[in-house]
């Protein structure tokens with residue numbers, strides 16, 4: 001019986017993400033079926049949902065020829081159960097009999113799905129008889145067509161395909177150390193990367209040594225680069241603009257600098273406050289719209305981690321490819337350009353600004369910086385190979401960074417530029 005319940009929970013997680021456009025983390029909090037489960041059933045439900053989201057476009061494309069009507073024309077519950085069944089059969093190596101029978105059983109006990117049980121059974125039986133079709137489809141098919149086209153246009157076909165291939169792997173965990181990466185690596189059993197982060201292949205974060213004491217925080221290896229490139233010294237005044245939940249604030253505060261962390265989201269600032277408390281670090285926290293807020297005196301350094309489509313983090317949050325709409329993504333550049341212009345009002349002439357976004361789309365990265373430079377606000381301070389051990393291949397011809405993941409480097413895709421206020 002618990003087998004059917006875990007399939008139903010996985011299907012409910014898919015409905016909450018894909019139909020209600022919530023993140024998988026939010027879905028796990030909200031799903032009643034999922035929250036009734038414990039132990040391995042709960043773990044398996046999460047694995048099914050996240051594996052289906054990781055490869056959704058390919059699963060849907062492979063299901064299409066088996067269906068008598070388009071997948072979108074099926075009811076949400078049946079659609080979700082088809083995906084849950086297919087990912088078990090084609091990716092998770094679940095025993096075929098269990099994958100089909102437990103998924104069909106889930107439909108029988110679920111009023112929203114009951115009437116489609118016969119259809120589900122027929123499709124999954126056919127899916128069980130065929131070899132896994134997923135790897136025969138292009139890697140970029142994992143995304144909606146419009147998104148694959150955007151990545152191909154901006155990155156080129158080969159890099160877009162490599163980016164998709166990396167999304168298929170579970171990401172590692174990276175930690176940033178408050179003081180000593182060596183000590184954190186020893187305590188957690190992690191490995192120090194060339195760029196100074198501590199890498200673990202998997203872990204229960206809150207049970208790792210040093211969590212309670214605030215010796216480290218979770219931060220992607222590429223996300224740790226912008227604060228390092230600002231090269232802040234103890235006692236220096238620095239503004240962290242768009243700071244919450246504070247990964248970069250912690251890095252800046254750990255140098256001994258006087259950090260002002262600005263964000264307009266009070267709930268996210270609350271998380272920043274908790275992160276500072278856990279690590280014993282300090283910063284001035286300001287809840288304000290950065291388009292309007294200005295410091296009493298200009299700072300010499302500023303980090304702007306602008307709001308963005310976050311498409312560089314799809315490996316960690318694959319559902320992002322499906323819950324974001326193209327029109328929403330197209331609204332970011334206007335806000336990003338405004339924030340980079342506002343940043344120019346907050347630093348003194350000659351001051352340094354880091355602009356970064358966790359997306360590889362040019363419209364949110366290099367285009368924003370190119371415009372601000374041509375508007376006469378900034379000039380570029382090129383980043384050098386010596387400053388970015390492990391990320392040398394990410395240097396762009398202009399001297400910015402675009403950290404596309406490469407084999408065995410499980411980091412996010414960030415765009416980072418370093419600028420001088422004119």
Ligand SMILES: C[S@@+](CC[C@H](N)C(=O)[O-])C[C@H]1O[C@@H](n2cnc3c(N)ncnc32)[C@H](O)[C@@H]1O
Pocket residue numbers: 241242243244245246247248249262263264265268288289290291305306307308
């Ligand atoms: C990419 S996140 C920042 C992540 C953060 N720097 C870190 O390292 O943890 C972008 C942030 O920008 C904030 N934001 C968006 N528009 C803003 C604005 N006009 N003024 C201030 N904050 C803004 C959002 O609330 C969000 O917390």
